[in-house]
Amino acid sequence: MRKIIASALISVCATTFAAGAAHASLITNGGFELPGAGPNATTPSYPSASVDGWTSNTKIEIWANWGIASYEGKQHVELNAQNDGGPTWSIWQDFDTTAGDFYTLTFAAAERKGNPGNQSFNVSAGSLDEDVLLTTTAWTKYSFVFQAIEETTRLMFETISPEGTAGNFIDDVRVVPEPSSLALMGLGLLGLAGARRFKK
Template identity: 30%
Template sequence: MRNRLLAALAPLALAASAHAAPVNLVVNGSFEANAVPNGVWMNVASVQGWQVVGGPGTGFEVRDNVIGTAHGGRNFIELDTNGNTTIEQVFGNLVGGAAYDLSFWYSPRVGLPAATTGMGVLWNGQSLAGTIAAAGGNANLWTEYHFTVTAQSGVNSLRFASLGTSDSLGANLDDVSLVAQVPEPSTPALLGLGLCGLAWMRRRKA
């Protein structure tokens, strides 16, 4: 009887698990869409999912194993190419009022002081962390940052801005992620699942 109950409840559990699986809503969050040769960097004004929306810099760099390595994959970006730059990705399909988990990895540029490696992150124009900055070491020193953000109705904006000295040497960014928060199964939901199982057992016994 117990095995039959488990078999009956298994599809429900699988459906709940599939529903709860996190999906990264950021397009090209790891900056791998551009094929960049090993040891080469590209100065761009836009890539898939991202575009420059503020200067004085006119672009940002997509790097592949040059002056540091990526946190994940092959590519990462540096925001300050020929001056401080702000990049943006917009989201038009988020649920207004819903909470989302935002995460990304930051590293100062190799060998530079914190004054030139500052970076800011903004959600719908509001700063989430002030200036993120650190002194660079002998290699990229990746640190992960997490925030909970709330979506507004309509279009939502995620921006990263170079905030250090505007000198063509700046902050590195990789593995940006935005996922909807999935609530844990509530007590009433679990109780309801149990009652369904008991009802099924009684029907079988009758």
């Protein structure tokens, strides 16, 4: 019996980690590969209606074949886009969630050269509301866990600094569900195993 329970626990734990790894991202176009800028484009700006999945209060500036190599794929976004005189720059995407469940957000970010140590933005989603200060022009991977509050969650990136249109590169944005329910199941089996041993 102990071997059976141990095998079940191992199976549940393996399934938990596999489920987390196998989940497809809930974010559309997290690498900003669409629309494809083409081999000759450098930093084209698009109305947000032209960029799959994303909405913005300004144009969305895609970087390709220019400056820094993208973290993932061939393109990335500069948050501080060429706006139309607005006070801040922001991009966001709404996606389906289950209220009360937990999710993991990951993304890569980097400073644009020429304004070191003064590039930052806020990222928010559900219970998450975090300021990110960039400290290097090399890509850095960020990871946050948040709890969904409603059935639809808005992921938003919003500039804090600089005030000009030069800074805050973002790429490879992903959101996946946390495998918490499977983890709880594993803890339940562990408790069952302990209760059986105690009873004997």
